[in-house]
Amino acid sequence: MIIAVDGPAASGKGTLASGLAGHYGLPHLDTGLLYRAVGLAVADTADRPEFEQAAIAAAKALDTSHLVDREALTSAEAGVLASKVAVFAGVRAALFDFQRAFATQKGGAVLDGRDIGTKICPDADVKLFIQADSKARMERRARQLEKRGVVVDRYALYHQIEERDARDMLNPHGGFYKADDAHLLDTTLMGIEAALRAAIEIVDRTMALKAGGQSPS
């Protein structure tokens, strides 16, 4: 079974994808980490003319050793850099095969990102599109950073999230939109456990309908 989980920054898609992976015993890939690793690798060239070519080269050279330093990868700066390299078609193309191979491994997988249900796994068995309002997302991200001892300017963080969402939505190569057959799950008023229960319910219902030969939508 392939489960695709998409949604905007700090919507909780990674938390849900990881919970679903645990529940169904599937491997999980947070595809945002790939873009973050590429962004960090070319941070020095940002705003220079060679930025795009450097980012494409970094994406082609990416391997799992670049995904180890979780603290650097999950920083707010890495998120911004990721969304800047993600607009380059050459970067997205270079990262496609890795994601596709992960998704199609024997037994299936859970992937989360922006374009999983639309570009990477349009054939996923279940697609979830996670939503939460911008203020709730900002607050979740702020608390996550504060737990690490980072001093957070909530006003700046809110605008950074909004700006990143806009860049992702307007990215002509991105595929960041809800697929027609994706299930929308708004978690603004849900805690982590309630959101995971709701996601499991959607997956179980969708798979049961498919097994019965019915269209789930």
Ligand SMILES: Nc1ncnc2c1ncn2[C@@H]1O[C@H](COP(=O)(O)OP(=O)(O)OP(=O)(O)O)[C@@H](O)[C@H]1O
């Ligand atoms: N439903 C929820 N209620 C409250 N907090 C949540 C909820 N879901 C996730 N969180 C918390 O919000 C933070 C961001 O969650 P998460 O990393 O899963 O988001 P994401 O959408 O994967 O973010 P990113 O944009 O980095 O990929 C984490 O600290 C997580 O524990």
Ligand SMILES: Nc1ccn([C@@H]2O[C@H](COP(=O)(O)O)[C@@H](O)[C@H]2O)c(=O)n1
């Ligand atoms: N499938 C994806 C995943 C991520 N991106 C870009 O990377 C940025 C960081 O992603 P997070 O999920 O870790 O927040 C994101 O803002 C996107 O620009 C992507 O394009 N496609």
